[in-house]
Amino acid sequence: MLCRGQSIAQKRYQRDVMILMAVYLVLVLCSAMFVKHGSTTHLLVYVFSIIPAIPIILLIARMARYLRDETDEYQRYLRMQSMLIGAGATLSVLVVTDFLRSFAHAGDVPPFTLFIVFAASMAATELLQYVRNRVPSNE
Amino acid sequence: MNNRLRSLRAERGWSQQALADRLEVSRQSVNAIETGKYDPSLPLAFRIARIFGLRIEEIFEDAA
Numbered sequence: 593m594l595c596r597g598q599s600i601a602q603k604r605y606q607r608d609v610m611i612l613m614a615v616y617l618v619l620v621l622c623s624a625m626f627v628k629h630g631s632t633t634h635l636l637v638y639v640f641s642i643i644p645a646i647p648i649i650l651l652i653a654r655m656a657r658y659l660r661d662e663t664d665e666y667q668r669y670l671r672m673q674s675m676l677i678g679a680g681a682t683l684s685v686l687v688v689t690d691f692l693r694s695f696a697h698a699g700d701v702p703p704f705t706l707f708i709v710f711a712a713s714m715a716a717t718e719l720l721q722y723v724r725n726r727v728p729s730n731e
Numbered sequence: 732m733n734n735r736l737r738s739l740r741a742e743r744g745w746s747q748q749a750l751a752d753r754l755e756v757s758r759q760s761v762n763a764i765e766t767g768k769y770d771p772s773l774p775l776a777f778r779i780a781r782i783f784g785l786r787i788e789e790i791f792e793d794a795a
Contacts, residue, residue, distance in 0.1 A: 599757065666760035666769050727747065727762040 601661040608654050616647040648707070670721050678714035685709050734791045737765045739783050753782050 598606075623640040626632065632640065655675065662668040686706060692698035740750050747765070751758040754775070763769035764779075771779065780787045 664756045664760055665772055665775060666763050667757055669769065725759050725763060725768070727758055 599662060599664050599667060601658055601663065602667065604661070605654065605658040609651065612647045612651045612654065616644060616651075619647060620644045670718075670725075674714045674717040674721065677717045678710045681713035682706050682710040732770045732791055733767065733794050734764065736761070736779065736790060739785075739790065740765075743783075750782070754778055 623644050627637055627640050630636075655671075659668055659672060659675075662671070685701075689698070689701050693700065736750075740747070745753075747758045747761045751761045754761070756775070760769070764771055776787050776791060780790055783790060
């Protein structure tokens with residue numbers, strides 16, 4: 593089930609990712625403005641702090657659904673590989689920083705560092721996969 | 732695992748894209764199987780064998 597080199601599952605996944613990212617941007621901006629300028633209660637600050645995380649959690653769930661929907665097993669294998677490398681890099685950074693905090697009394701890592709590590713290592717893996725799997729046009 | 736996919740495809744004059752369309756996978760997948768970067772699952776190997784009208788063991792062989 594392919595459309596111009598991309599499977600239907602890939603096209604749907606990319607469409608949903610774009611939608612979720614747009615929703616995320618709107619929610620981050622709205623939450624930041626509300627928390628900064630609105631006269632909010634402590635509970636509301638918690639609520640508005642959690643709201644922007646919802647599209648990110650949905651994005652992670654969408655990744656899992658993509659793996660279920662993808663009928664091209666090699667594409668599924670590549671995506672699973674990049675997700676595993678992303679998860680591995682994230683957990684490695686987490687365990688190193690946890691030991692640094694526990695034994696060396698180092699400070700906390702800045703917010704969102706771990707998700708950036710996950711996304712960046714996934715993206716780097718997918719770039720490497722793209723370079724390694726380029727197919728000659730004369731085949 | 733070694734395979735004869737490239738030569739079988741060449742015998743029939745099929746491009747990678749043509750074979751990929753028949754198998755309903757990406758051209759990248761066909762290329763990865765041909766170059767030995769990826770070993771297909773049993774269901775995909777059966778589909779490949781069916782398309783070429785051969786048995787799986789006539790296309791794929793154990794590298795050991």
